[in-house]
Amino acid sequence: MKTVYRNLDDVFAAANIESGASLSFHHHLRDGDAVFNAVAEMLLKRKTEHLSLFPSSVFPCHTGLLQLLEKGAVHNLTTNYISGSVARHLGMHGLSGTLTMQSHGGRARALIAKESKVDVAFIAAPAVDREGNVTGTLGKAACGSLGYGVEDAIHADRVVALTDTVLERIEAPQIPGKHIDEIVVVERIGAASGIMSGTTHPTEDPVGVKIARSAYTLIRTLGLIEDGFSFQTGAGGISLAVNAHMHRHLREHHVKAAFISGGITRYHVKMLEEGLVDRLYDVQCFDTDAIRSLRENERHIAISASDYANPDNPKRVIKDLGVVILGAAEVDLEFNVNVTTDSYNNIIGGSGGHSDTAEDAAVTIIVAPLLRGRTPLITNKVTTVTTPGKDVDCLVTERGIAINARRRDLIDRCRRNGVDVMTIQELMETAHAFSGVPKKKVYKGRAYGVVHDRRGEPLDRLYTKR
């Protein structure tokens, strides 16, 4: 039996959380997360300073983090993805310490290697039993997989589970009770509407539809769709449109995939339920169908971030990945991809699993519009390197496909099968014929952050806007 607290004050006293503390959080409640803000409120109340925070992702709802930043209470911030007002604040003001942008696999690796030393991990626990066993598939704020929180729970010095649902007994917990030190029962840990904020649909935008069709043709031409192959699309609109093509292809050609990995949506669940894919390896559920499926279907498997993408884990799922479909804010002539900032050096996200899957997948395909408004996708040099060009194979846009010269095999296969391949330089010039050549302006102030690859090696730096 674990001690169950009714308020965070007692936990802060018990866990001795003070200035200089390192605290971690995971983001499965996404833009509905109330756990981070509840902890932030305590940190503000106790006037703690010099904090090192390790949220796996930051969303617009994380106003408590903004308040802590405005007070200068955060020294280091280590995360995989940032959106909303925190991104704007960091771009303007930077940080007294360092912003470290990791990948999902890199975050797990750093926790296990104790490069990220966490004093207290806060687990957003949709349901907990008296032994501290945690699952994400039950409870008022059920969110499905808790994949990004598992290493936090195993490797932090102290682990606090916040919950709004205490059950008698939880079978097959995602986080076993032995890792949980304290349970805190609060009124609610998350808002359902915000938890589902990742919900997306296959794009219906004509440009996106065309890109998805070309990407599918490319995958087919490269002979990548065969019994036992695997793929990952994530939840972007164009990626899901590619997924829809794959779905139809598998059904019509009686092909069965071995697995789909990563973030899971209803569209992937449907493929599992139709027997078109053998297993779903799920680090994050994007909608209620995915949560239900994870609860009911034994072939829908919750995995930890380490089992998903940690480069030091020989059993990681994505090392067997055949094809990954990824997005890009910018791509440069060396095929480096930026999903961390836009062309004007505003933080717009971060790697998530981008650089992990790009490195491990047999074929990495970037899908993105050649122009967004007037801003060209392809630049001489990306503003920020999220994923190095050595791990990127193909770029599919609405006006053509480019393939990294390193992948002569893929280029030859396309040419043999009548699929046009352009050089990335030609694609850039095609864009410039519409947009003109953008005048280069450097938006780089003070360096305050670093983008790490999944092994913790620096790929690029982050700069304030001025």
Next chain:
Amino acid sequence: MTAIVVGTLESSDCMITLSASDTLKIDLESIVYDAFHAQITQVIKKTLQKEGLHNVRVLCQDKGALDYTIEARMKTAIAKYREANEDES
């Protein structure tokens, strides 16, 4: 003189406002100002020249429109501006 507004503030479009002025004035607000302001201003100037309108204030609120969109919006704005102010000119 009556001012004229055409276009929208949708992505990839621009909104053009033409109003009376003794001299040519061009005000540009653009989400891609730093990268493309010279090119956008050039398109506006060229279109005015081609249409023979010289004394006007142009406000271009640009959301990343391409040249042909800006030119089309300008031509429509100029035509409407002339129509609205026919009696006065």
